[in-house]
Amino acid sequence: MILVTGATGNVGRHVLDLLVEDGRAVRVLTRRPQNAVWPAEVDVVAGDLADAASLGTALAGADTVFLFAVPGSGPGFVAAARQAGVRRVVLLSSGAVSDDDEVQDGPIASYHAEIEQALRASGLEWTFLRPDVFAANTLMWAGQTKSGDVVRGAYAEAAAAPVHEADIAAVAAAALTQDGHAGRVYELTGPESLTHAEQARILGEVLGRPIRFAELPAETVRQAMSAHVPAPILDGIFKVWSESVGRAAPTTTDVEKVTGRPARSYREWVLDRATAF
Template sequence: MTVVITGATGNVGGNVVAGLLERGVPVRVTSRDPGGAVFPAGVEVAPADLTEPESLRAALVGADRVFLYPRMQDPDALVAVLSEAGVEHVVLLSSSAAAAEGVEDDFNGGNLLRRIERPLAASGLTYTFLRPDTFAGNASAWRHTIRASGTVPLPYPDSVQVPIHEKDIADVAVVALTTDRLNNAAPVLTGPERITLREQVAAIGAAIERELTVVEQTEAEAREFFGRFMAPRFFDAILGAWRASVGATPEISPEVEKITGHPGRTFARWAVDHADRYR
Protein backbone atom coordinates (compact mmCIF):
# COMPACT_ATOMS: atom_id res chain seq x y z
CA MET A 1 0.00 0.00 0.00
CA THR A 2 1.23 3.49 -0.89
CA VAL A 3 -0.68 6.47 0.48
CA VAL A 4 -0.47 9.93 -1.07
CA ILE A 5 -0.99 12.84 1.31
CA THR A 6 -1.95 16.28 0.04
CA GLY A 7 -1.79 19.20 2.47
CA ALA A 8 1.00 17.44 4.36
CA THR A 9 2.37 20.70 5.78
CA GLY A 10 -0.97 21.43 7.48
CA ASN A 11 -1.89 20.62 11.07
CA VAL A 12 -4.05 17.63 10.12
CA GLY A 13 -2.01 16.42 7.15
CA GLY A 14 1.25 16.48 9.07
CA ASN A 15 -0.25 14.33 11.80
CA VAL A 16 -1.65 11.93 9.19
CA VAL A 17 1.87 11.52 7.81
CA ALA A 18 3.22 10.82 11.31
CA GLY A 19 0.48 8.30 12.06
CA LEU A 20 1.08 6.37 8.84
CA LEU A 21 4.85 6.29 9.37
CA GLU A 22 4.32 4.88 12.86
CA ARG A 23 2.46 1.99 11.20
CA GLY A 24 5.15 1.43 8.61
CA VAL A 25 2.93 2.55 5.71
CA PRO A 26 4.81 3.97 2.67
CA VAL A 27 3.94 7.66 2.36
CA ARG A 28 4.26 10.01 -0.59
CA VAL A 29 3.45 13.69 -0.01
CA THR A 30 2.74 16.33 -2.63
CA SER A 31 4.10 19.84 -2.57
CA ARG A 32 3.99 22.82 -4.89
CA ASP A 33 7.56 23.53 -3.79
CA PRO A 34 9.26 20.21 -2.91
CA GLY A 35 12.50 21.95 -2.05
CA GLY A 36 10.87 24.43 0.27
CA ALA A 37 9.26 22.08 2.81
CA VAL A 38 10.81 19.71 5.34
CA PHE A 39 9.24 16.28 5.82
CA PRO A 40 10.18 13.31 8.02
CA ALA A 41 12.83 10.86 6.88
CA GLY A 42 11.46 8.11 4.67
CA VAL A 43 8.78 10.26 3.08
CA GLU A 44 8.74 10.47 -0.71
CA VAL A 45 8.02 13.97 -2.02
CA ALA A 46 6.34 14.59 -5.39
CA PRO A 47 5.74 17.99 -7.03
CA ALA A 48 2.02 18.66 -7.52
CA ASP A 49 -0.60 21.36 -7.07
CA LEU A 50 -4.25 20.58 -6.25
CA THR A 51 -5.36 23.63 -8.19
CA GLU A 52 -3.83 22.01 -11.31
CA PRO A 53 -5.23 18.44 -11.33
CA GLU A 54 -3.03 17.25 -14.20
CA SER A 55 0.04 17.93 -12.07
CA LEU A 56 -1.03 15.10 -9.74
CA ARG A 57 -0.71 12.29 -12.27
CA ALA A 58 2.94 11.48 -11.57
CA ALA A 59 2.37 11.63 -7.81
CA LEU A 60 -0.47 9.10 -8.05
CA VAL A 61 1.47 6.38 -9.89
CA GLY A 62 1.17 3.21 -7.83
CA ALA A 63 -0.92 4.90 -5.13
CA ASP A 64 -3.74 2.98 -3.51
CA ARG A 65 -5.19 5.63 -1.26
CA VAL A 66 -5.16 9.42 -1.09
CA PHE A 67 -5.70 11.91 1.71
CA LEU A 68 -7.24 14.93 0.03
CA TYR A 69 -6.99 18.46 1.37
CA PRO A 70 -9.97 20.48 0.07
CA ARG A 71 -8.10 23.31 -1.64
CA MET A 72 -8.97 22.96 -5.31
CA GLN A 73 -10.68 24.88 -8.09
CA ASP A 74 -12.03 22.10 -10.29
CA PRO A 75 -13.26 19.09 -8.26
CA ASP A 76 -14.61 17.28 -11.34
CA ALA A 77 -11.24 17.41 -13.11
CA LEU A 78 -9.44 16.26 -9.98
CA VAL A 79 -11.82 13.33 -9.49
CA ALA A 80 -11.24 12.32 -13.13
CA VAL A 81 -7.48 12.27 -12.56
CA LEU A 82 -7.88 10.19 -9.39
CA SER A 83 -10.11 7.69 -11.17
CA GLU A 84 -7.83 7.37 -14.20
CA ALA A 85 -4.82 6.84 -11.92
CA GLY A 86 -6.41 3.76 -10.38
CA VAL A 87 -6.74 5.17 -6.86
CA GLU A 88 -8.95 2.92 -4.76
CA HIS A 89 -9.92 5.10 -1.79
CA VAL A 90 -10.01 8.86 -1.19
CA VAL A 91 -10.20 10.33 2.31
CA LEU A 92 -11.39 13.93 2.10
CA LEU A 93 -10.89 16.47 4.88
CA SER A 94 -14.34 18.02 4.74
CA SER A 95 -16.35 19.74 7.50
CA SER A 96 -19.49 19.27 9.56
CA ALA A 97 -20.76 22.34 7.67
CA ALA A 98 -21.16 20.11 4.61
CA ALA A 99 -23.88 18.17 6.44
CA ALA A 100 -25.66 21.22 7.88
CA GLU A 101 -29.22 22.17 7.04
CA GLY A 102 -29.34 24.90 4.41
CA VAL A 103 -25.86 24.09 3.16
CA GLU A 104 -26.83 25.08 -0.38
CA ASP A 105 -27.00 28.71 0.78
CA ASP A 106 -23.67 28.62 2.59
CA PHE A 107 -21.39 29.67 -0.25
CA ASN A 108 -18.43 30.39 2.00
CA GLY A 109 -18.25 27.06 3.80
CA GLY A 110 -20.37 23.96 3.64
CA ASN A 111 -21.55 24.40 0.07
CA LEU A 112 -17.99 24.60 -1.23
CA LEU A 113 -17.18 21.33 0.50
CA ARG A 114 -20.33 19.67 -0.74
CA ARG A 115 -19.26 20.66 -4.27
CA ILE A 116 -16.15 18.56 -3.67
CA GLU A 117 -17.97 15.70 -1.97
CA ARG A 118 -20.58 15.23 -4.72
CA PRO A 119 -18.29 14.24 -7.62
CA LEU A 120 -16.30 11.97 -5.33
CA ALA A 121 -19.44 10.18 -4.14
CA ALA A 122 -20.65 9.79 -7.74
CA SER A 123 -17.29 8.67 -9.13
CA GLY A 124 -17.39 5.02 -8.10
CA LEU A 125 -14.28 5.52 -5.98
CA THR A 126 -14.44 4.37 -2.39
CA TYR A 127 -14.44 7.47 -0.18
CA THR A 128 -14.45 8.71 3.38
CA PHE A 129 -15.61 12.23 4.13
CA LEU A 130 -14.19 13.42 7.44
CA ARG A 131 -16.51 16.11 8.80
CA PRO A 132 -14.88 17.76 11.81
CA ASP A 133 -16.69 20.48 13.70
CA THR A 134 -14.85 23.48 15.15
CA PHE A 135 -11.08 23.04 15.15
CA ALA A 136 -9.39 23.63 18.50
CA GLY A 137 -6.65 25.25 16.42
CA ASN A 138 -8.92 28.21 15.69
CA ALA A 139 -7.77 29.52 19.06
CA SER A 140 -4.36 30.12 17.51
CA ALA A 141 -5.82 33.41 16.25
CA TRP A 142 -5.53 34.73 19.81
CA ARG A 143 -1.79 34.23 20.10
CA HIS A 144 -0.80 37.78 19.12
CA THR A 145 -2.87 39.60 21.75
CA ILE A 146 -2.04 36.98 24.38
CA ARG A 147 1.66 37.47 23.79
CA ALA A 148 1.39 41.24 23.66
CA SER A 149 -1.02 41.99 26.52
CA GLY A 150 -2.44 38.80 28.02
CA THR A 151 -5.87 39.64 26.60
CA VAL A 152 -8.32 38.09 24.15
CA PRO A 153 -10.92 40.42 22.58
CA LEU A 154 -14.20 38.58 21.91
CA PRO A 155 -17.75 39.68 21.08
CA TYR A 156 -19.43 36.51 22.39
CA PRO A 157 -17.10 34.90 24.95
CA ASP A 158 -19.87 32.60 26.21
CA SER A 159 -20.32 30.96 22.82
CA VAL A 160 -20.35 27.19 23.35
CA GLN A 161 -18.28 24.90 21.14
CA VAL A 162 -17.08 21.28 20.97
CA PRO A 163 -13.61 21.91 19.52
CA ILE A 164 -11.62 18.97 18.18
CA HIS A 165 -7.87 18.44 18.42
CA GLU A 166 -6.27 18.06 14.98
CA LYS A 167 -4.57 14.86 16.16
CA ASP A 168 -7.97 13.24 16.66
CA ILE A 169 -8.95 14.10 13.09
CA ALA A 170 -5.65 12.65 11.89
CA ASP A 171 -6.13 9.47 13.93
CA VAL A 172 -9.51 8.91 12.26
CA ALA A 173 -7.95 9.60 8.87
CA VAL A 174 -5.27 6.98 9.50
CA VAL A 175 -7.95 4.39 10.29
CA ALA A 176 -9.74 5.30 7.05
CA LEU A 177 -6.51 5.07 5.05
CA THR A 178 -5.33 1.75 6.47
CA THR A 179 -8.56 -0.23 6.89
CA ASP A 180 -11.94 -0.64 5.18
CA ARG A 181 -13.90 0.33 8.29
CA LEU A 182 -14.86 3.79 7.00
CA ASN A 183 -15.53 2.95 3.37
CA ASN A 184 -18.19 5.29 1.98
CA ALA A 185 -18.72 6.82 5.40
CA ALA A 186 -18.99 10.47 6.44
CA PRO A 187 -18.42 10.66 10.20
CA VAL A 188 -19.03 13.97 11.95
CA LEU A 189 -16.18 14.54 14.40
CA THR A 190 -16.18 16.71 17.51
CA GLY A 191 -14.18 17.09 20.65
CA PRO A 192 -15.24 15.27 23.83
CA GLU A 193 -16.66 18.25 25.70
CA ARG A 194 -18.66 21.45 25.43
CA ILE A 195 -16.57 24.47 26.30
CA THR A 196 -17.10 28.21 25.94
CA LEU A 197 -14.64 30.58 24.32
CA ARG A 198 -14.07 32.11 27.75
CA GLU A 199 -13.18 28.69 29.15
CA GLN A 200 -10.83 28.09 26.23
CA VAL A 201 -8.98 31.29 27.09
CA ALA A 202 -8.70 30.09 30.69
CA ALA A 203 -7.34 26.72 29.53
CA ILE A 204 -4.65 28.45 27.50
CA GLY A 205 -3.79 30.60 30.52
CA ALA A 206 -3.41 27.47 32.65
CA ALA A 207 -1.19 25.87 30.00
CA ILE A 208 1.20 28.83 29.93
CA GLU A 209 0.82 29.64 33.64
CA ARG A 210 -0.38 33.15 32.96
CA GLU A 211 -3.61 34.87 33.92
CA LEU A 212 -5.42 35.97 30.76
CA THR A 213 -8.27 38.45 30.42
CA VAL A 214 -11.22 38.31 28.05
CA VAL A 215 -12.10 41.76 26.70
CA GLU A 216 -15.75 41.79 25.65
CA GLN A 217 -16.44 43.61 22.38
CA THR A 218 -19.50 44.86 20.58
CA GLU A 219 -20.11 43.40 17.13
CA ALA A 220 -18.96 46.65 15.56
CA GLU A 221 -15.72 46.58 17.55
CA ALA A 222 -15.18 42.94 16.62
CA ARG A 223 -15.69 43.64 12.91
CA GLU A 224 -13.15 46.45 13.04
CA PHE A 225 -10.64 44.36 15.01
CA PHE A 226 -10.92 41.07 13.10
CA GLY A 227 -11.31 42.87 9.77
CA ARG A 228 -7.55 43.32 9.83
CA PHE A 229 -7.09 39.55 9.58
CA MET A 230 -9.94 38.22 7.43
CA ALA A 231 -12.47 39.22 4.77
CA PRO A 232 -15.79 40.57 6.13
CA ARG A 233 -17.86 37.74 4.62
CA PHE A 234 -15.81 35.14 6.47
CA PHE A 235 -15.89 36.98 9.76
CA ASP A 236 -19.64 37.59 9.47
CA ALA A 237 -20.14 33.81 9.23
CA ILE A 238 -17.98 33.27 12.32
CA LEU A 239 -19.74 36.07 14.19
CA GLY A 240 -23.13 34.59 13.38
CA ALA A 241 -22.04 31.18 14.62
CA TRP A 242 -20.73 32.63 17.88
CA ARG A 243 -23.92 34.62 18.41
CA ALA A 244 -26.14 31.61 17.80
CA SER A 245 -24.19 29.31 20.10
CA VAL A 246 -24.39 31.37 23.28
CA GLY A 247 -26.16 29.12 25.79
CA ALA A 248 -26.41 26.31 23.25
CA THR A 249 -25.81 22.59 23.88
CA PRO A 250 -24.12 21.39 20.67
CA GLU A 251 -24.02 17.65 20.09
CA ILE A 252 -20.95 15.72 21.15
CA SER A 253 -20.16 13.07 18.57
CA PRO A 254 -18.96 9.63 19.79
CA GLU A 255 -17.20 8.92 16.49
CA VAL A 256 -13.61 9.68 17.51
CA GLU A 257 -13.62 7.19 20.37
CA LYS A 258 -15.67 4.65 18.44
CA ILE A 259 -13.31 4.75 15.44
CA THR A 260 -9.92 5.13 17.12
CA GLY A 261 -10.52 3.30 20.39
CA HIS A 262 -9.36 6.23 22.52
CA PRO A 263 -11.29 9.18 24.00
CA GLY A 264 -11.03 12.46 22.15
CA ARG A 265 -8.43 14.90 23.40
CA THR A 266 -9.75 17.79 25.47
CA PHE A 267 -9.18 21.46 24.69
CA ALA A 268 -6.97 21.65 27.78
CA ARG A 269 -4.79 18.96 26.21
CA TRP A 270 -4.67 20.94 22.97
CA ALA A 271 -3.63 24.07 24.90
CA VAL A 272 -0.77 22.19 26.58
CA ASP A 273 0.32 20.70 23.24
CA HIS A 274 0.47 24.16 21.67
CA ALA A 275 1.48 26.30 24.63
CA ASP A 276 4.57 27.63 22.84
CA ARG A 277 2.33 29.47 20.39
CA TYR A 278 1.27 31.80 23.19
CA ARG A 279 4.56 32.39 25.00
Protein backbone atom coordinates in the same frame (compact mmCIF):
# COMPACT_ATOMS: atom_id res chain seq x y z
CA MET B 1 1.24 4.11 -1.80
CA ILE B 2 -0.77 6.69 0.16
CA LEU B 3 -0.78 10.27 -1.13
CA VAL B 4 -1.19 12.89 1.62
CA THR B 5 -2.31 16.36 0.58
CA GLY B 6 -2.44 19.24 3.07
CA ALA B 7 0.64 17.66 4.72
CA THR B 8 2.01 21.03 5.83
CA GLY B 9 -1.29 21.86 7.57
CA ASN B 10 -2.57 21.34 11.12
CA VAL B 11 -4.20 17.99 10.38
CA GLY B 12 -2.14 16.70 7.45
CA ARG B 13 1.18 16.91 9.28
CA HIS B 14 -0.19 14.51 11.93
CA VAL B 15 -1.61 12.23 9.24
CA LEU B 16 1.81 12.09 7.61
CA ASP B 17 3.56 11.33 10.93
CA LEU B 18 1.10 8.55 11.83
CA LEU B 19 1.49 6.87 8.43
CA VAL B 20 5.29 7.12 8.52
CA GLU B 21 5.35 5.72 12.10
CA ASP B 22 3.18 2.87 10.84
CA GLY B 23 5.73 2.11 8.12
CA ARG B 24 3.44 2.99 5.21
CA ALA B 25 4.75 4.04 1.81
CA VAL B 26 3.81 7.73 1.68
CA ARG B 27 4.02 10.53 -0.83
CA VAL B 28 3.04 14.13 -0.16
CA LEU B 29 1.71 16.73 -2.55
CA THR B 30 2.55 20.34 -1.78
CA ARG B 31 2.63 23.55 -3.76
CA ARG B 32 6.04 24.42 -2.32
CA PRO B 33 8.21 21.35 -1.52
CA GLN B 34 11.17 23.52 -0.51
CA ASN B 35 9.19 25.26 2.27
CA ALA B 36 9.13 22.32 4.67
CA VAL B 37 11.44 19.70 6.15
CA TRP B 38 10.19 16.23 5.25
CA PRO B 39 10.89 12.81 6.78
CA ALA B 40 13.61 11.05 4.75
CA GLU B 41 11.34 8.14 3.80
CA VAL B 42 8.66 10.37 2.22
CA ASP B 43 8.41 11.05 -1.49
CA VAL B 44 7.65 14.77 -2.02
CA VAL B 45 5.94 15.96 -5.22
CA ALA B 46 5.00 19.48 -6.29
CA GLY B 47 1.41 20.01 -7.38
CA ASP B 48 -1.63 22.23 -6.91
CA LEU B 49 -5.09 20.81 -6.20
CA ALA B 50 -6.56 23.87 -7.91
CA ASP B 51 -4.90 22.71 -11.16
CA ALA B 52 -5.85 19.10 -11.91
CA ALA B 53 -3.32 18.96 -14.75
CA SER B 54 -0.55 19.30 -12.12
CA LEU B 55 -1.62 16.16 -10.20
CA GLY B 56 -0.44 13.36 -12.55
CA THR B 57 3.00 12.76 -10.98
CA ALA B 58 1.63 12.87 -7.44
CA LEU B 59 -1.20 10.43 -8.21
CA ALA B 60 0.83 7.94 -10.29
CA GLY B 61 0.95 4.67 -8.33
CA ALA B 62 -1.15 6.02 -5.42
CA ASP B 63 -4.06 3.79 -4.44
CA THR B 64 -5.21 5.88 -1.46
CA VAL B 65 -5.42 9.66 -0.95
CA PHE B 66 -5.89 11.93 2.08
CA LEU B 67 -7.58 14.88 0.40
CA PHE B 68 -7.52 18.51 1.52
CA ALA B 69 -10.62 20.40 0.30
CA VAL B 70 -9.62 23.17 -2.10
CA PRO B 71 -12.71 25.09 -3.31
CA GLY B 72 -13.82 23.96 -6.76
CA SER B 73 -11.27 21.13 -6.96
CA GLY B 74 -13.65 18.15 -6.71
CA PRO B 75 -14.39 17.27 -10.35
CA GLY B 76 -10.80 17.82 -11.53
CA PHE B 77 -9.39 15.75 -8.67
CA VAL B 78 -11.87 12.91 -9.26
CA ALA B 79 -11.06 12.72 -12.98
CA ALA B 80 -7.30 12.69 -12.30
CA ALA B 81 -7.64 10.15 -9.47
CA ARG B 82 -9.76 7.78 -11.56
CA GLN B 83 -7.34 7.99 -14.43
CA ALA B 84 -4.44 7.19 -12.08
CA GLY B 85 -6.23 4.15 -10.61
CA VAL B 86 -6.83 5.54 -7.10
CA ARG B 87 -9.18 3.30 -5.10
CA ARG B 88 -9.81 5.10 -1.79
CA VAL B 89 -10.13 8.76 -0.76
CA VAL B 90 -10.46 10.19 2.76
CA LEU B 91 -11.65 13.80 2.60
CA LEU B 92 -10.98 16.46 5.24
CA SER B 93 -14.43 18.03 4.94
CA SER B 94 -16.23 20.26 7.44
CA GLY B 95 -18.81 19.93 10.19
CA ALA B 96 -20.55 22.85 8.50
CA VAL B 97 -21.87 20.45 5.82
CA SER B 98 -25.43 19.32 6.52
CA ASP B 99 -27.11 16.29 4.97
CA ASP B 100 -30.50 17.73 5.94
CA ASP B 101 -30.26 20.91 3.87
CA GLU B 102 -30.85 20.87 0.12
CA VAL B 103 -28.95 24.14 -0.14
CA GLN B 104 -25.90 24.35 2.11
CA ASP B 105 -25.79 27.21 4.60
CA GLY B 106 -22.93 29.49 3.54
CA PRO B 107 -19.79 29.24 1.43
CA ILE B 108 -17.74 27.02 3.76
CA ALA B 109 -20.43 24.33 3.82
CA SER B 110 -21.07 24.75 0.09
CA TYR B 111 -17.57 24.19 -1.19
CA HIS B 112 -16.93 21.20 1.06
CA ALA B 113 -20.33 19.72 0.07
CA GLU B 114 -19.48 20.12 -3.63
CA ILE B 115 -16.28 18.10 -3.17
CA GLU B 116 -18.18 15.47 -1.15
CA GLN B 117 -20.71 15.29 -3.99
CA ALA B 118 -18.00 14.80 -6.62
CA LEU B 119 -16.56 11.93 -4.55
CA ARG B 120 -19.97 10.33 -3.93
CA ALA B 121 -20.55 10.26 -7.70
CA SER B 122 -17.00 9.09 -8.53
CA GLY B 123 -17.21 5.35 -7.98
CA LEU B 124 -14.17 5.67 -5.68
CA GLU B 125 -14.31 4.45 -2.06
CA TRP B 126 -14.80 7.56 0.05
CA THR B 127 -14.83 8.53 3.72
CA PHE B 128 -15.73 12.05 4.85
CA LEU B 129 -14.30 13.61 8.01
CA ARG B 130 -16.45 16.50 9.19
CA PRO B 131 -14.73 18.19 12.11
CA ASP B 132 -16.24 20.83 14.36
CA VAL B 133 -14.14 23.91 15.14
CA PHE B 134 -10.42 23.11 15.49
CA ALA B 135 -8.82 23.72 18.91
CA ALA B 136 -5.93 25.04 16.81
CA ASN B 137 -8.06 28.06 15.85
CA THR B 138 -7.17 29.53 19.24
CA LEU B 139 -3.57 29.84 18.04
CA MET B 140 -4.86 33.17 16.73
CA TRP B 141 -4.72 34.31 20.37
CA ALA B 142 -0.98 33.51 20.70
CA GLY B 143 0.19 37.02 19.79
CA GLN B 144 -2.00 38.44 22.57
CA THR B 145 -1.03 35.88 25.24
CA LYS B 146 2.65 36.53 24.57
CA SER B 147 2.21 40.20 25.40
CA GLY B 148 -0.45 40.06 28.15
CA ASP B 149 -3.18 38.18 29.97
CA VAL B 150 -6.19 39.39 27.95
CA VAL B 151 -7.48 37.82 24.75
CA ARG B 152 -9.64 40.20 22.75
CA GLY B 153 -12.11 38.79 20.25
CA ALA B 154 -15.73 38.55 19.18
CA TYR B 155 -18.55 36.68 20.93
CA ALA B 156 -17.21 35.65 24.37
CA GLU B 157 -20.19 33.32 24.80
CA ALA B 158 -20.00 31.58 21.39
CA ALA B 159 -19.71 27.84 22.08
CA ALA B 160 -18.04 25.02 20.15
CA ALA B 161 -16.70 21.55 20.94
CA PRO B 162 -13.11 22.19 19.83
CA VAL B 163 -11.40 19.15 18.37
CA HIS B 164 -7.69 18.31 18.59
CA GLU B 165 -6.11 18.09 15.14
CA ALA B 166 -4.31 14.90 16.25
CA ASP B 167 -7.71 13.23 16.78
CA ILE B 168 -8.87 14.19 13.29
CA ALA B 169 -5.60 12.77 11.96
CA ALA B 170 -5.97 9.55 13.94
CA VAL B 171 -9.41 8.99 12.40
CA ALA B 172 -7.96 9.81 8.98
CA ALA B 173 -5.11 7.33 9.41
CA ALA B 174 -7.57 4.59 10.38
CA ALA B 175 -9.81 5.31 7.39
CA LEU B 176 -6.81 5.42 5.04
CA THR B 177 -5.31 2.13 6.19
CA GLN B 178 -8.21 -0.05 7.39
CA ASP B 179 -11.23 -1.53 5.65
CA GLY B 180 -14.74 -0.79 6.91
CA HIS B 181 -14.75 3.00 6.56
CA ALA B 182 -15.99 3.29 2.97
CA GLY B 183 -19.17 5.34 2.64
CA ARG B 184 -18.89 6.58 6.25
CA VAL B 185 -19.29 10.19 7.37
CA TYR B 186 -17.57 10.97 10.67
CA GLU B 187 -18.68 14.03 12.64
CA LEU B 188 -15.63 14.83 14.76
CA THR B 189 -15.85 16.96 17.89
CA GLY B 190 -13.95 17.43 21.09
CA PRO B 191 -15.47 15.97 24.27
CA GLU B 192 -17.18 19.12 25.60
CA SER B 193 -18.90 22.34 24.63
CA LEU B 194 -16.83 25.39 25.60
CA THR B 195 -17.37 29.10 25.03
CA HIS B 196 -14.55 31.37 23.89
CA ALA B 197 -14.41 32.73 27.45
CA GLU B 198 -14.11 29.20 28.89
CA GLN B 199 -11.36 28.30 26.40
CA ALA B 200 -9.41 31.41 27.43
CA ARG B 201 -9.81 30.47 31.10
CA ILE B 202 -8.52 26.91 30.47
CA LEU B 203 -5.64 28.31 28.46
CA GLY B 204 -4.69 30.45 31.46
CA GLU B 205 -5.00 27.54 33.90
CA VAL B 206 -2.57 25.47 31.83
CA LEU B 207 -0.17 28.39 31.34
CA GLY B 208 -0.34 29.17 35.07
CA ARG B 209 -1.68 32.73 34.85
CA PRO B 210 -5.22 34.14 34.65
CA ILE B 211 -6.20 34.74 31.03
CA ARG B 212 -9.42 36.63 30.40
CA PHE B 213 -11.44 36.89 27.18
CA ALA B 214 -12.50 40.50 26.54
CA GLU B 215 -15.34 40.80 24.06
CA LEU B 216 -14.96 43.36 21.26
CA PRO B 217 -17.72 44.42 18.85
CA ALA B 218 -18.01 41.82 16.07
CA GLU B 219 -17.45 44.47 13.38
CA THR B 220 -14.12 45.52 14.92
CA VAL B 221 -12.83 41.94 14.92
CA ARG B 222 -14.17 41.35 11.42
CA GLN B 223 -12.27 44.36 10.11
CA ALA B 224 -9.04 43.14 11.68
CA MET B 225 -9.47 39.62 10.27
CA SER B 226 -10.40 40.87 6.81
CA ALA B 227 -6.72 41.59 6.11
CA HIS B 228 -6.02 37.85 5.79
CA VAL B 229 -9.37 36.00 5.51
CA PRO B 230 -11.54 36.24 2.34
CA ALA B 231 -14.92 37.94 2.84
CA PRO B 232 -17.17 34.90 2.13
CA ILE B 233 -15.21 32.78 4.63
CA LEU B 234 -15.42 35.60 7.20
CA ASP B 235 -19.19 35.69 6.66
CA GLY B 236 -19.32 31.99 7.47
CA ILE B 237 -17.16 32.28 10.60
CA PHE B 238 -19.14 35.21 12.03
CA LYS B 239 -22.46 33.53 11.26
CA VAL B 240 -21.37 30.39 13.16
CA TRP B 241 -20.10 32.45 16.10
CA SER B 242 -23.21 34.62 16.37
CA GLU B 243 -25.54 31.61 16.10
CA SER B 244 -23.65 29.63 18.74
CA VAL B 245 -23.99 32.21 21.51
CA GLY B 246 -25.97 30.75 24.40
CA ARG B 247 -26.22 27.32 22.75
CA ALA B 248 -24.24 24.29 23.86
CA ALA B 249 -22.35 22.72 20.96
CA PRO B 250 -23.29 19.11 20.24
CA THR B 251 -20.61 16.48 20.83
CA THR B 252 -20.17 13.09 19.17
CA THR B 253 -18.24 9.93 20.02
CA ASP B 254 -17.01 9.28 16.47
CA VAL B 255 -13.34 9.81 17.43
CA GLU B 256 -13.59 7.06 20.04
CA LYS B 257 -15.65 4.77 17.81
CA VAL B 258 -12.96 4.86 15.11
CA THR B 259 -9.74 5.12 17.16
CA GLY B 260 -10.73 3.26 20.35
CA ARG B 261 -9.78 6.23 22.56
CA PRO B 262 -11.88 9.21 23.63
CA ALA B 263 -11.40 12.57 21.94
CA ARG B 264 -8.73 14.74 23.57
CA SER B 265 -9.95 17.72 25.60
CA TYR B 266 -9.17 21.36 24.90
CA ARG B 267 -7.00 21.27 28.05
CA GLU B 268 -4.92 18.44 26.55
CA TRP B 269 -4.59 20.41 23.33
CA VAL B 270 -3.28 23.46 25.23
CA LEU B 271 -0.77 21.23 27.06
CA ASP B 272 0.45 19.94 23.68
CA ARG B 273 0.76 23.44 22.21
CA ALA B 274 1.61 25.50 25.31
CA THR B 275 4.90 26.80 23.91
CA ALA B 276 3.00 28.57 21.13
CA PHE B 277 1.34 30.85 23.69
